[in-house]
Amino acid sequence: MEDIPAGFERAKFSNPFLDMAGPYYVRSDEEGIVVGARIHKGQINHIDVAHGGVLGTLADVALSLQVHESERPRLPVATMNLNTNYLSAARLGDWVEAYANIDRISKRTAYCSGRIICGDQILMTMSAVFAILRK
Numbered sequence: 001m002e003d004i005p006a007g008f009e010r011a012k013f014s015n016p017f018l019d020m021a022g023p024y025y026v027r028s029d030e031e032g033i034v035v036g037a038r039i040h041k042g043q044i045n046h047i048d049v050a051h052g053g054v055l056g057t058l059a060d061v062a063l064s065l066q067v068h069e070s071e072r073p074r075l076p077v078a079t080m081n082l083n084t085n086y087l088s089a090a091r092l093g094d095w096v097e098a099y100a101n102i103d104r105i106s107k108r109t110a111y112c113s114g115r116i117i118c119g120d121q122i123l124m125t126m127s128a129v130f131a132i133l134r135k
Helices: 016-021 052-068
Strands: 025-029 032-038 077-086 095-105 109-118 121-132
Touching (some): 016 052, 032 052, 052 077, 052 095, 095 121
Antiparallel strands (some): 095 109, 109 121
16 A cells, blocks of 8 residues: 555546556645645656656646536536646655646636645646536
8 A cells, every 4th residue: 555645535536547647646625626646666757757747647637626626516627728847856656746726717718727746845837728518
């Protein structure tokens, strides 16, 4: 069993790609939903850090989940644009957490921003635009 920080539970969202990219863990706090993950051997690249796609996928998951969970019934969303700024690397065994904010939301579009951290270090900042697929 992985060493998962207190308060986090295994994410209930799942599909074959996210199962392969994760596993992901979630908790709620005053800032919203936090998505966490432990960097494992299959995510490390040739320079012994987490592949950029690992953090990019975590960014997309965290930002879209914040919008998805913002209303009831839950909002179906699709990523229209994702911007990432890589500031530092994650290494094997690191616990990383993604924090996301909804900056603006309308009937059909949501604008979000956030950051991925490891301890006190910011690994990535990110922003995204999501289409809200309301029926």
